Amino acid sequence: MTSAEEQQVEAVIEFATRLFAAFGYDGTTLQGLAEAMGYDLEWIHTRFGDKRALYLAVVERASQAQRAVVEGTLAPLPAHDPAEVASVLHTLVDRYLDMCLSNPQIPALWIHRWLGDAADIPDLEQKYAVPLINLTRDALRSAARNGLIAGDIDPDLMVRTLVWSVYGFLHGEALAPPDPPDPDNPRTRPRMQAHLHQLLDRMLRLPET
Structure with a gap:
């Protein structure tokens, strides 16, 4: 295949991504x-x-971007102290949020999949989404076993809650006009970032970093 x-x-994949997303x-x-x-x-x-x-x-292609963020950020784990886990x-939620803001x-x-789109194509979640959720869940389980985070949380639902929060923020009704989750709005990232950090800190009883 030539460069052209x-x-x-690449142009077709990018354009198709926008169409399927819309x-x-x-x-x-x-x-x-x-x-x-x-x-x-x-x-x-x-x-x-x-x-x-x-x-x-x-x-x-979309899953490659998600996998790069999750696997790359979790690479330093397992950690040896709560501050390192925090x-x-x-960093994981910051990078994931940035990826989603840059690629809504x-x-x-x-x-769309959650709403029943492409129902005749099964197992996409099992192939792409679930392994990344499980990877993050297992990292939380390991930290909990080592006493580095709260041990009374449901790690699977914790990870899913973070995903739901970001997705809902970008495409749901988490923010009503005139303050929508606009990537160009300077308040968008720090507002959601602070919320995700607070969610992690309070649920997992993380130390301040």
């Missing part, structure tokens, strides 16, 4: 994508196959 063709493929898998057509981009539909079929194959490529967990289409893809 690679750029075309309209869901069920509300997106390859014909509409081709017309919007000015591409030949046959070329898209040749490069990507059908809509299902393109959607899977989009989900794979630092890692604060990623949480939008999963929210």
Whole structure:
């Protein structure tokens, strides 16, 4: 594949990501994508196959971004003191929030899934979302066993609560106008960041960092 063709493929994946995030898998057509981009539909079929194959490529790409954040940030664990655990967990939610603010289409893809989108494509959550949740959950379990965080929390629901909070903040009604979760609003990141830190600190009884 030439450099120009690679750029075309990347452009299609990026544009398809925005379409699937806006309209869901069920509300997106390859014909509409081709017309919007000015591409030949046959070329898209040749490069990507059908809509299902393109959607899977989009989900794979989005999941790579999520996996890089979670695995990269959790790499220093297991830790040896509560302050180190607190630092890692604060960094994790900061980086995850930044990733979602920079790529709001990623949480939008999963929210569509929560609403029953692409119901004929099973097991995407088991392949992409659950392993990252479990990785973070297991890190919390290890810290709890070592007495570094509160031992009376449900680590699985703790991780899911953080994800729900970020996704709801960006695409739900956590903030009503005239103060929406606009990435360009200078108050958006620090407000949500402070909330996530407070949620972690109080639920896990983390020390101040």
